[in-house]
Amino acid sequence: MSSRQAPLPSIIVDNVAVIRGNRLVLRGLTVTARSGDIIWVRGANGCGKSTLLRLIAGLLYATAGSIKAEGRIALADENVALDANLTVEKALMFWADMDGASADARGAALADMDLQALAQVPVRFLSTGQRKRASIARVLASKADIWLLDEPYNGLDSASCARLDQAITAHAATGGIVLVAAHQPPSINVAHSLILDRPEADA
């Protein structure tokens, strides 16, 4: 909900701890991201990658520490968040209208994720990989400054992975921030990135 003249996007996660269901999920975590950063969050299953993304998105509260995110945020997690009965195009339009994104942005997002051929197909008929691409297209169309992508490569074929790599790199090059939570090593140039590996977080 920030204005157009907002300062450059940034994320400051300072010494954060999170307890979920009586379990310490994150502890003493500090992450800083500035405009143009790609942060590749890696770690074993259950080490708190998704928790970190939901924290930054403001959907969870930290038990201790502070989180500051400057800029509009878009999140793609395991939920596609598109109405199953609508066509891909109409479902994306719902969120694009809500974000005030233009029709061009929506068309470009569809093209970037190679979804034009599926634009008129109802969301419920999409395969796993196609649903993932649709939810990434939702993030692309939102024109948000900060992208939070939770396991975005899951279910994608190699051509789609390459398209996603390209979209992430392009977003960072135009000053955006991308946080990718993934269990595999980065497939893109992560010169401006910080690799978090916290397999022992459940101490």
Added chain:
Amino acid sequence: MKAFAALVAREVRLAWTGGGLWLPVIFYLAVATLFPFVTGPDKALLARTGGGILWIAALLATLLPIERLILPDRQAGILDQLALRGWSDELVATAKIIGQIFAFALPLLLATVVGSALIGLPEAQLGTLLLGLALALPALSGLSVTIAALTAGLSGASALGGLLLVPITIPLLIFGAGTLSENPGNAMQLLAATALAITALSPFAAGAALRAGRT
């Protein structure tokens, strides 16, 4: 404001396409159709009890859309996406309640005209019944969203929903049935006050339930 209207429109569309719009109406009319079979074709008895039966049918019809109101949106991540965009949970709940007024309350009000004809209600009572239901149905819409938010994800949600709904709606039912008596004035005022209080509080209750359900 445009986004809010879009969310309300989405609720109505989901009800329309998901069968949530017709189910309560069909249930409501089914009760109106079946009731004369039970009592027999005694016109005076039907005229005296028919209005009350329609009130009970309207209250129970409230339970029918509950399972599709909140849970599918939570599972699909729609609620997360709205929260991410800075929507307060109360505002989301309000949009859903207004959507329910269009997708549940209005169709049921229209069905009342048909239902009262099926039961053979005197025309003089139809006006009172419509006015009373028009006051109560927004409150029932608010309650259905609140109960849906409270029970989303629990097993046996609809059974639990029934248990939650019945005690809260007793005042509505008492005053609603009271309006059908000879002198409806006082009961109508009490009904209006009760319904208004429930309608006004429900966005906050439903919003709190939505927030508590976010994990």
